[in-house]
Amino acid sequence: MADPAHIRNFAIIAHIDHGKSTLADRLIEHCGGLEKREMTEQVLDSMELERERGITIKAQTVRLDYRAADGQDYVLNLIDTPGHVDFAYEVNRSLAACEGALLVVDASQGVEAQTLANVYQAIDNDLEIVPVLNKIDLASAEPDRVIAQIEDVIGIDAQDALPISAKTGMGIDGVLEALVQRLPAPQGAADAPLKALLVDSWYDPYLGVVVLVRVVEGRVAKGMRIKLMAADTTHLVDEVGIFRPKHTKVAALGPGEIGYLTASIKDVGETQVGDTVTEEKRPTAAALEGFKPSVSVVFCGIFPIDAADFDDLRNSLAKLRLNDASFQFEMESSAALGFGFRCGFLGLLHMEIVQQRLEREFGLELITTAPSVIYRMHMTDGEMMEIHNPADMPDPVKIADIEEPWIRATILVPDEYLGQVLKLCEERRGVQINLTYVGNRAMVDYSLPLNEVVFDFYDRLKSVSRGYASFDYHLDDYRKDDLVKMSILVNGEEVDALSTIVHRSRAEKRGRAMCEQLKDLVPRQLFAIAIQAALGGRVIARETVRALRKDVLAKCYGGDASRKRKLLEKQKAGKKRMRTYGKVEIPQEAFIAALRTGD
Amino acid sequence: MPASADRPGAPLAIYVHWPFCRVKCPYCDFNSHVRDGVDQADWRAAYRAEIAWWAERVGNRPAASIFFGGGTPSLMDEATVAAVLAAIETHFGVTEDVEITLEANPTSVEAARFAGYRAAGVNRVSIGVQALEDDALAALGREHSAAEARAAVELAGRIFPRHSLDLIYARPGQSVAAWRAELDQALALAGEHLSLYQLTIEAGTAFHTAHRLGRLHLPEEDVQEALLETTWQVTAEAGLPAYEISNHARPGAESRHNLAYWRGGDYVGIGPGAHGRLTFDGRRHATVAHRLPERWRQAVLDAGHGRESEDALAPHIAAEEALMMGLRLVEGVARARFDGTAVARLEEMVNSDALDRLVEGGFVDVTADRLRATPQGRRVLNAVLAELIA
Numbered sequence: 001m002a003d004p005a006h007i008r009n010f011a012i013i014a015h016i017d018h019g020k021s022t023l024a025d026r027l028i029e030h031c032g033g034l035e036k037r038e039m040t041e042q043v044l045d046s047m048e049l050e051r052e053r054g055i056t057i058k059a060q061t062v063r064l065d066y067r068a069a070d071g072q073d074y075v076l077n078l079i080d081t082p083g084h085v086d087f088a089y090e091v092n093r094s095l096a097a098c099e100g101a102l103l104v105v106d107a108s109q110g111v112e113a114q115t116l117a118n119v120y121q122a123i124d125n126d127l128e129i130v131p132v133l134n135k136i137d138l139a140s141a142e143p144d145r146v147i148a149q150i151e152d153v154i155g156i157d158a159q160d161a162l163p164i165s166a167k168t169g170m171g172i173d174g175v176l177e178a179l180v181q182r183l184p185a186p187q188g189a190a191d192a193p194l195k196a197l198l199v200d201s202w203y204d205p206y207l208g209v210v211v212l213v214r215v216v217e218g219r220v221a222k223g224m225r226i227k228l229m230a231a232d233t234t235h236l237v238d239e240v241g242i243f244r245p246k247h248t249k250v251a252a253l254g255p256g257e258i259g260y261l262t263a264s265i266k267d268v269g270e271t272q273v274g275d276t277v278t279e280e281k282r283p284t285a286a287a288l289e290g291f292k293p294s295v296s297v298v299f300c301g302i303f304p305i306d307a308a309d310f311d312d313l314r315n316s317l318a319k320l321r322l323n324d325a326s327f328q329f330e331m332e333s334s335a336a337l338g339f340g341f342r343c344g345f346l347g348l349l350h351m352e353i354v355q356q357r358l359e360r361e362f363g364l365e366l367i368t369t370a371p372s373v374i375y376r377m378h379m380t381d382g383e384m385m386e387i388h389n390p391a392d393m394p395d396p397v398k399i400a401d402i403e404e405p406w407i408r409a410t411i412l413v414p415d416e417y418l419g420q421v422l423k424l425c426e427e428r429r430g431v432q433i434n435l436t437y438v439g440n441r442a443m444v445d446y447s448l449p450l451n452e453v454v455f456d457f458y459d460r461l462k463s464v465s466r467g468y469a470s471f472d473y474h475l476d477d478y479r480k481d482d483l484v485k486m487s488i489l490v491n492g493e494e495v496d497a498l499s500t501i502v503h504r505s506r507a508e509k510r511g512r513a514m515c516e517q518l519k520d521l522v523p524r525q526l527f528a529i530a531i532q533a534a535l536g537g538r539v540i541a542r543e544t545v546r547a548l549r550k551d552v553l554a555k556c557y558g559g560d561a562s563r564k565r566k567l568l569e570k571q572k573a574g575k576k577r578m579r580t581y582g583k584v585e586i587p588q589e590a591f592i593a594a595l596r597t598g599d
Numbered sequence: 600m601p602a603s604a605d606r607p608g609a610p611l612a613i614y615v616h617w618p619f620c621r622v623k624c625p626y627c628d629f630n631s632h633v634r635d636g637v638d639q640a641d642w643r644a645a646y647r648a649e650i651a652w653w654a655e656r657v658g659n660r661p662a663a664s665i666f667f668g669g670g671t672p673s674l675m676d677e678a679t680v681a682a683v684l685a686a687i688e689t690h691f692g693v694t695e696d697v698e699i700t701l702e703a704n705p706t707s708v709e710a711a712r713f714a715g716y717r718a719a720g721v722n723r724v725s726i727g728v729q730a731l732e733d734d735a736l737a738a739l740g741r742e743h744s745a746a747e748a749r750a751a752v753e754l755a756g757r758i759f760p761r762h763s764l765d766l767i768y769a770r771p772g773q774s775v776a777a778w779r780a781e782l783d784q785a786l787a788l789a790g791e792h793l794s795l796y797q798l799t800i801e802a803g804t805a806f807h808t809a810h811r812l813g814r815l816h817l818p819e820e821d822v823q824e825a826l827l828e829t830t831w832q833v834t835a836e837a838g839l840p841a842y843e844i845s846n847h848a849r850p851g852a853e854s855r856h857n858l859a860y861w862r863g864g865d866y867v868g869i870g871p872g873a874h875g876r877l878t879f880d881g882r883r884h885a886t887v888a889h890r891l892p893e894r895w896r897q898a899v900l901d902a903g904h905g906r907e908s909e910d911a912l913a914p915h916i917a918a919e920e921a922l923m924m925g926l927r928l929v930e931g932v933a934r935a936r937f938d939g940t941a942v943a944r945l946e947e948m949v950n951s952d953a954l955d956r957l958v959e960g961g962f963v964d965v966t967a968d969r970l971r972a973t974p975q976g977r978r979v980l981n982a983v984l985a986e987l988i989a
């Protein structure tokens with residue numbers, strides 16, 4: 001157990017790519033947490049996907065031993081936080097376990113949207129913020145301009161900002177010293193009843209469920225019977241330890257310490273992030289404040305391309321959930337796509353990551369339906385229903401009105417691309433709230449309907465700004481609007497997987513695009529095929545897949561019979577994945593392709 | 600080996616494949632090979648040996664038709680053709696009115712052999728004219744001119760009792776009007792039979808590469824359809840209506856050999872890559888020979904035959920084949936073809952919902968004794984078949 005006066009708990013917050021993971025590597029290296037040969041780049045980003053995409057999904061933590069300039073030994077606990085907006089919730093809970101934060105800003109790029117979002121959270125959590133100007137080795141670094149920006153935009157004192165290069169290691173000593181000198185030590189009495197914050201939990205194949213805790217008061221040790229206060233369950237502690245960053249057993253964790261415990265917990269579902277851990281026989285008087293549970297804001301259907309993979313998909317989702325309690329799934333069936341799951345995510349990136357992990361780690365071929373948000377349907381009888389699957393939309397005559405979620409978005413963009421960005425936001429029904437300048441970059445605040453953002457907004461933003469815009473958002477409120485369900489009909493029959501809920505003003509354009517696209521994807525057949533987009537009974541766009549005019553082998557003699565028959569065998573196999581609409585059978589592949597290309 | 604054929608005495612068709620060509624045509628995916636110095640005596644011996652072997656395997660069944668295909672059979676020495684025919688006569692026997700067709704390319708060199716082929720017993724030639732315009736012939740990589748082709752056809756008309764022309768249409772850039780004019784010339788030149796094929800792009804050909812690179816464009820589907828309609832109409836008016844998708848004849852002058860394929864008759868395949876369909880023990884069997892000429896010949900030297908495989912077809916597969924081939928014919932497929940097979944009735948093997956839709960849509964006709972594709976159905980036969988049996 002370390003002396004709280006010699007403990008510093010801190011997080012690193014940064015816009016993506018500003019060097020958070022690299023700095024963490026340098027700090028670990030400097031404090032000898034890993035042998036040189038064990039150092040891989042970005043050691044904390046352990047999942048393959050995280051490494052590849054350079055983002056951190058789960059909160060990771062590491063304990064560093066540092067002998068400071070004053071000759072004393074300190075324990076520095078670093079919690080690495082995800083930078084992306086989808087994981088704002090995870091950022092928040094990591095910050096709640098700390099007393100301070102290193103605010104890393106790329107000295108050549110300056111403040112970006114996620115810098116702001118993260119720093120506001122740190123301020124909300126009363127953290128001491130130490131600004132760090134990274135990438136000072138770059139010729140394009142402009143530390144003075146960035147210091148001014150931090151002061152202007154964020155409103156914190158940045159005169160003591162530390163110029164460093166996480167890449168070359170320059171200035172790392174200064175960072176460590178600043179942590180010791182500028183961050184407050186944790187408070188809390190060792191002899192008080194145990195009070196610890198449940199920061200995170202995950203499933204480890206060797207240890208079972210591992211719980212990351214920050215002890216606030218008291219101590220926790222092996223053999224103690226603990227109680228999870230909100231969950232109201234008790235468990236016998238099997239092991240406590242710290243991360244260096246490898247699991248390392250310790251006798252006990254005391255006030256201010258961050259570490260893990262295992263307690264024969266079967267399922268991460270039993271552990272609730274933000275819960276208070278206490279001792280069963282000597283509980284703390286008041287639980288910690290905790291957090292609002294993370295909520296899914298984006299939903300989509302996930303279907304196996306091969307129906308035979310359904311069970312595999314179910315098992316894989318269950319396994320994934322062991323480590324990511326923030327996504328949810330339930331079975332759903334679609335006439336067009338067969339059996340699959342309706343899944344809820346924290347945001348688009350989260351959705352993408354889960355899909356990729358399913359495909360990559362579990363080797364599944366999947367198709368996902370268009371993402372949807374949660375709509376509130378106020379019924380004429382006064383009831384309120386929350387709908388995130390267009391297939392569940394009630395009869396429109398019974399709906400009094402529909403509300404949709406709006407977000408507050410902050411976009412930073414170089415002046416020359418501002419016009420394009422504003423145009424994009426306007427197209428997406430955005431309402432401008434504020435427009436200011438940060439140096440030569442514009443900072444715009446927009447109110448936007450989330451359902452306009454889940455459709456390729458990031459991609460469009462990237463392309464109109466040539467990658468120079470940065471974006472962050474938080475959920476704001478629900479607003480009533482003229483929302484309708486748009487169905488896609490093939491020969492008059494609805495293709496459930498292609499239905500969407502859209503704003504009336506956007507329906508026609510989207511409907512037309514969908515019909516045009518399907519027209520090219522649905523193979524021509526003996527009979528003409530009508531493809532329509534409709535709002536209720538009203539058709540708003542229509543395309544026809546013309547009937548085949550000519551499709552016959554020119555030659556078929558004695559030697560060709562076998563070849564032609566093999567062709568038919570193939571078609572036969574393909575028919576198993578067809579679905580009949582009116583007189584014609586449409587291969588599932590056509591819908592899959594339509595969903596793949598998006599709108 | 601004891602013969603075990605089920606149809607003793609029933610005539611069959613014999614296909615003889617000569618795999619060599621002088622050059623490879625850019626559209627061609629046949630089993631054809633360019634070789635220097637083919638020693639005809641060696642090959643002759645191999646054909647003779649394989650004919651003897653198959654006659655033994657098939658039992659006592661005479662040939663009602665013999666067809667020399669290729670490759671370019673008109674590169675065979677007259678003596679080679681004579682030797683093959685003599686071997687068939689000896690080992691199988693032939694019917695009195697046996698039809699003996701040889702495919703010929705209309706170069707002057709090859710036309711010079713026509714008389715010798717006739718003397719060997721060939722009584723029908725199928726001439727690969729392909730086009731009657733020099734530019735088009737050059738584009739198709741053919742070695743003859745239009746004038747040479749005309750001369751060869753006229754010569755064939757004098758030498759052989761029956762002859763047929765092959766033409767390739769729906770060529771890049773070809774308009775309906777241009778084809779119509781060419782077709783009129785072909786009809787004037789033709790005797791009693793025309794095979795008119797729309798150009799298709801086959802994998803592994805020079806055209807395939809050019810097509811993928813965007814250097815070669817086939818006419819749009821609508822144009823292809825119009826070309827097909829025109830072809831059917833013009834030939835019918837000229838008294839040589841289509842009797843199969845691409846084959847046109849004065850009634851009674853159809854290729855009997857090819858009819859055997861479409862009507863589901865038995866046929867023996869001789870030579871490299873040749874396929875056969877033979878009924879043994881009540882089951883239809885599919886046979887295939889080694890494709891590579893040298894491998895085939897070595898196999899014949901070693902084992903007396905070049906057969907690579909012989910498989911009994913499951914009854915439903917045989918029935919599907921019957922439908923697939925039979926619907927190419929204007930006459931359609933006789934219900935009787937399915938009698939006595941495991942498929943007792945036509946309606947049992949096809950998707951009956953699909954059949955109803957196809958009848959309703961005017962793609963097929965069902966009568967008490969036959970199933971036929973209508974002209975509209977024949978145009979899109981691939982899709983019709985897929986509906987019925989896929």
Ligand SMILES: Nc1nc2c(ncn2[C@@H]2O[C@H](COP(=O)(O)OP(=O)(O)O)[C@@H](O)[C@H]2O)c(=O)[nH]1
Pocket residue numbers: 014015016017018019020021022023042054055083134135136137138164165166167168
């Ligand atoms: N030139 C330079 N590049 C750096 C420095 N720190 C990080 N980088 C690079 O910036 C990119 C993003 O760094 P990373 O640590 O993954 O950023 P994160 O997204 O904030 O975790 C990587 O390519 C790093 O190599 C630095 O001090 N100087």
Ligand code: SF4
Pocket residue numbers: 619620621622623624627628629631669670671704727
């Ligand atoms: S001559 Fe006939 S078989 Fe030979 S390459 Fe040309 S098209 Fe093919």
Ligand SMILES: [Mg+2]
Pocket residue numbers: 020021022042045054055056
């Ligand atoms: Mg990172």
